[in-house]
Amino acid sequence: MSGTARVIVLGCGTSTGVPAIGCLEPTCLSDDPRNKRLRASILIENEDANLLVDSGPDLRQQALTHNIRRVDAVVYTHHHADHTHGIDDLRVFNFIMKKTIPCYAYPDTAKVLRRNFRYIFGEEEKYTGFRPQLTLADVDGTPFEAAGMCIRPFPLEHGGSLVMGIRVGDFAYATDCSGISPESMEILNGVRVLILDALRHREHPSHFTVEQALEVVDILKPEKTYFTHTNYELEYHETNRSLPEGVEMAYDGLEIEIAL
Ligand SMILES: [Zn+2]
Ligand SMILES: [Zn+2]
Structure with a gap:
């Protein structure tokens, strides 16, 4: 496949989310739009x-904001x-x-989705309202096609859970991770733009710290890396000033051109 996507x-x-409800930390009290972060999700716009990627609790607001x-x-x-x-x-x-x-997910994720959202995925359930019409396919390590693009899945460690990272052309999205296996690093090799989890500075059992994320960047050396899933400890401008060239904080509304 060739062409570009956004x-x-x-x-x-x-x-x-940032601000977090009731939080009195400076980043949460900031009026700067760069410090207002909805729950982690991206949209990849192909030609038509x-x-x-993910349908978090802020999906309605995100869809309205971006039309x-x-x-x-x-x-x-x-x-x-x-x-x-x-x-x-x-x-x-x-x-x-x-x-x-x-919809596409790893089998473990799909199992929980089918259980948590039985009214959508359970065939026997009687439900009078209009429920989402979705199909859910189990994904293994094989690349698959979605929205006209070739999606290459790769596993990420996320505490005790398994998270699907995706590579699409010269771009990769790796949210919610605390470790990346050598096999997944192989798939990430040569990526030009990377969106990577970097929760905060202090260690966390299921998320990379900024320092751990920078170690990954140092190995992969993408042209551009954006940190996502960040919390209030990471004020946008202050954190950006401390990051090396080619690495910056993502922000809600950031648009990136990618090559498929
Ligand atoms: Zn998360
Ligand atoms: Zn998570």
Whole structure:
């Protein structure tokens, strides 16, 4: 496949979002739009099809902000609430597009999605409202096609969970990770633009710190790296000043051109 696509960062905040409810830290009290981060998600706009990565609790707001009128496929990185709990809002795209939306996830993630959202995925369930019309396909390590693009999945460690990273052309998205296996690093090799988890400076059992993320950057040396899933400890401007060339904080609304 060839051509270009556009990545839009719909949200780059940690699970609480930034500001977090009730938080009195300076970043949460900041008026700067760069310090307002919705829950982590991206949209990849191909020529005439859109791929959504995760449907977090802020999906409605993200879709309204960016005037998203179509979602042709959804990739679920993992089952955590901050990546899935906006799933019901996918039904508006069924209304608009009048078709079922294919979703893709690792088997462990798909199992939890089928259990947590039985009213969507459970065939026997009686449900009177209009539920999202979604299909859910189990993904293994094999590249698959979604929204007209070749998606190369690779596993990421996320505490005890497995998260799907994706490589699309010269771009890769690796949210929610605390470790990357040599096999996954191999798939990431040669990536030009990388969006990578970097929660904060202090260690965390299921997320990279800024320092750990920089170690990954140092090995892969992408032309450009953007940190995502960041919390209040990482004020946008102050953190950017401390980062090496080619590495910066993502922000909600960031757009990146990629080559497929
Ligand atoms: Zn998360
Ligand atoms: Zn997570």
